[in-house]
Amino acid sequence: MNLHALRLFHTIAATGNVTRAAEQLNISQPAITVQIKKLEKELRLQLLQPMGRGITLTAAGKDIASMAARLFAVEQQIEQFCEQYEQGTTGQITLAATYLPSHFLLPGWLSRFKRQYEDVELTIHTTNSADALHMLTHVQVDLAIYGGVPERVNEWIDMEELFRDELWFVVAPDHPFADRHISLAEMMQQSFVMREQGSSTRERLLSLCRTYNLPAPRITLQFNGLHEAIEAVIAGYGANFVSSVIVRERVKRGELCRVYVDDVQLYNTIAVCTRSQEPLSAAARHFIELVREHPF
Template sequence: MRYVVAVAETGGFTRAAERCHVVQSALSHQVARLEKELGARLFERTSRRVRLTAAGEAFLPAARQALEAAERARAEVAAASGQIRGRLTIGAIPTVAAVDLPAVLRDFRARYPHVRISLRAGASERLVEQVRDGALDAAFLGVPPGFRLQGVRDRELAHGRHVAVVAPDHPLADREEVDLGTLADELFVDFADGSAARAQSDAAFAAAGLRREVAFEVSGVELMARMVRNGLGIALLPGLFAPELHGLRAVPLTNGPVRVERLIWSRLAPSPAAAAFLTLLGMDTDPVTA
């Protein structure tokens, strides 16, 4: 099953064998044996590509669940003997600032060196889905006040206003503060329309009865900062995160949007690794029973 998942995720037997640290002939032989046992082909093989058959599409989710269950069982046995093992998968928005996430993960790795840590960046809405579906153990979000969270547990970590982020030579760079009305005629660099990160700024302008032009939509804060630095527009970003943007000016906003940073995790009993991570952050790991 592990070999099938690797082939499906890498798109080929060669890359799957490299990931699984086995020779390709051994991997191919084991997949063929499994196909014979199941009585169905899992992959269509051509000289150019490998893709899942309908049977393979049906098999893959169950295979992943079985592998996850086996790994969880091993981790639970290790925890019973006093060892924390297994996998910890964390999600985070690119602009998380309430915690020093690299430092937290460093401390966690030092305490639990046998846990394999994965970090995935993404938008808050998608991270909520992944925690709810069990793909992530926990996630750090940045959402507007009142953002509805369903099917997960959560804790507020911080909240604060956005600031206007401008290039050092921008006319507003030396202002002590500005309001949204002052910014309404500027061109903006922002996240994708419909995302929680974008919605905070859109809602603030709408509440003030103002319209603005978002000329550039980006998916990452690094590109956003580079575009602002080159004078292509200005941005609204959380004030807590602004010190990370070297070479740019952060101007306080008197009526800017408010962002709340939240940590979310599953309502079910966490794995030993996830429980250790949440405990490190001071969270209550007891599952919700009602």
């Protein structure tokens, strides 16, 4: 179907007059008439009929005009959607986040973002560090918010550091090491409550032992979530090696205590990861800009 001719007919139906339609479209009246005749021939329907000095729509013309109005209304909606998508005010963002940013940082980021970009749909996958990077490299998510420092980063991933926080050893208040300064060798003799394999913090602890040529810690209790691991330590079992962002308030309230390990000061990196050489949608760029401006 000749959509240009249909648009001319739509304008005639909307204005009720060929002359006014010609003026509105800046096309000569004879040119419009020729196009309408071709459209009628193509559709095998008469769309217009004489009425006095003017024209009117036939019964078929009225039905076609109604459908054309809906068609061009949808066209306008598509154009508006594309403009909004380009501006980042609509669209979708799918992201993977490791447990630390997902539980302690994303709620604030997402709330601030949605207040500004209400029509952008967000889907969040909370997972461990290894799986977050796997999802990113396999194009299952648009970006990943990563807490920790991976030993190896895929060459296809760009990692932008947002900020750093300290990694702390923590125990229950009645633990013999609570608020004490001890050696790393002494600390590694304790039972640890940690996250599952694939957790970046767990890998940092193991790497620390390798660096100082110490036996790997005894991880005698393992959870798939941060909250459960912390609660077990608060309940009085074992020690945990964890980002200060997670436990700082609990330490202030006296629910947990730090253990100060001499000559060991490690930091946790919070980063946003994207695929190298791949452009982001405008909505995803807006989200990253917001996180840069309000990292915590």
